[in-house]
Amino acid sequence: MDRKLVEVKGLKKYYPVTAGLLSRHIADVKAVDGVSFHIAEGETLGLVGESGCGKSTLGRTMLRLEEPTSGSICYRGEDITGWDRKELKALRKEMQMIFQDPQSSLDPRMTIGDSIGEALLVHGMKNERERLELVAQLLKQVGLEPEHADRYPHEFSGGQKQRIGIARALAVNPKLIVADEPVSALDVSVQAQILNLMMDLQHSLGLAFLFIAHDLAVIGHVSNRIAVMYLGQIVEMADKAELLCHPLHPYTEALLSAVPVPDPHLERKRIVLQGEVPSPLKPPPGCRFHTRCPRGSKGCSEAEPELAELKPGHFVACHEPG
Ligand code: ADP
Numbered sequence: 001m002d003r004k005l006v007e008v009k010g011l012k013k014y015y016p017v018t019a020g021l022l023s024r025h026i027a028d029v030k031a032v033d034g035v036s037f038h039i040a041e042g043e044t045l046g047l048v049g050e051s052g053c054g055k056s057t058l059g060r061t062m063l064r065l066e067e068p069t070s071g072s073i074c075y076r077g078e079d080i081t082g083w084d085r086k087e088l089k090a091l092r093k094e095m096q097m098i099f100q101d102p103q104s105s106l107d108p109r110m111t112i113g114d115s116i117g118e119a120l121l122v123h124g125m126k127n128e129r130e131r132l133e134l135v136a137q138l139l140k141q142v143g144l145e146p147e148h149a150d151r152y153p154h155e156f157s158g159g160q161k162q163r164i165g166i167a168r169a170l171a172v173n174p175k176l177i178v179a180d181e182p183v184s185a186l187d188v189s190v191q192a193q194i195l196n197l198m199m200d201l202q203h204s205l206g207l208a209f210l211f212i213a214h215d216l217a218v219i220g221h222v223s224n225r226i227a228v229m230y231l232g233q234i235v236e237m238a239d240k241a242e243l244l245c246h247p248l249h250p251y252t253e254a255l256l257s258a259v260p261v262p263d264p265h266l267e268r269k270r271i272v273l274q275g276e277v278p279s280p281l282k283p284p285p286g287c288r289f290h291t292r293c294p295r296g297s298k299g300c301s302e303a304e305p306e307l308a309e310l311k312p313g314h315f316v317a318c319h320e321p322g
Pocket residue numbers: 015029030031049050051052053054055056057058280
């Protein structure tokens with residue numbers, strides 16, 4: 001059953017830019033600019049796009065770690081967009097985040113057992129003995145040893161630290177995890193282990209993920225569905241196999257062409273995108289991608305394409321899809 005766990009509609013997150021003594025509002029950084037999607041229970045939605053496209057902002061705003069500028073966020077059918085601090089505290093147990101750099105999210109002066117148990121303390125969950133037991137169980141669950149609880153972060157490798165970060169997120173028994181580039185800082189050989197761990201946990205615990213990465217190869221490995229983000233908006237979204245085999249948006253094609261293929265006979269044409277992602281302070285008019293699009297025709301700089309369902313479950317925002 002495809003039950004919606006979270007549903008985001010028309011979400012925007014603008015950062016105001018001010019100037020002068022009076023802090024006059026002169027512009028907005030449109031980091032997230034009208035995004036709609038859902039994540040079903042137990043599903044991994046991959047979110048991919050170049051650096052600066054607004055992926056992290058979208059993840060944080062969906063969790064209400066940032067105040068949305070407009071739009072709505074529903075969690076299990078309840079509108080949480082306007083929830084206050086107290087209501088959000090309960091929600092934090094349901095939704096957790098894993099970061100790119102596990103080092104910076106672990107306090108170097110705390111044993112990892114204390115770090116993992118911290119969230120339980122904050123939420124007043126369980127007594128000390130129960131906490132110790134749970135920490136030992138969580139360490140095993142992420143492939144570490146219960147004895148590791150008394151050690152400090154510097155005694156662990158990057159991959160192990162990310163396992164600790166995952167154990168920490170799991171401590172409060174969440175339903176949804178936003179994983180923001182969780183393997184981007186790790187050696188390739190370690191990446192696969194962490195991705196496999198996350199997929200095992202998804203299956204055994206029925207977790208849902210918003211899995212953020214700039215690398216389509218990583219996203220393709222773990223996702224059920226994939227959303228492609230460009231300059232604050234979703235430009236294409238479909239089931240993984242559909243998106244990888246039949247991309248309709250030229251931006252998706254370009255991202256795909258950069259993924260190495262194992263079979264040399266299957267060589268893809270490399271599409272090199274010109275320039276960088278334009279500034280979200282002043283996105284290009286019409287289709288935001290038209291300044292870098294290899295297909296672009298004249299009309300593309302005028303009308304903004306809508307995200308339309310061209311095939312069942314396959315959405316694309318492009319004037320010349322396919
Ligand atoms: P990504 O995660 O895809 O790399 P981000 O969400 O980090 O993208 O950033 C999207 C855009 O929003 C960038 O242009 C970034 O500079 C801007 N941005 C992010 N956070 C802030 C902030 N707190 N204040 C102003 N601009 C921000």
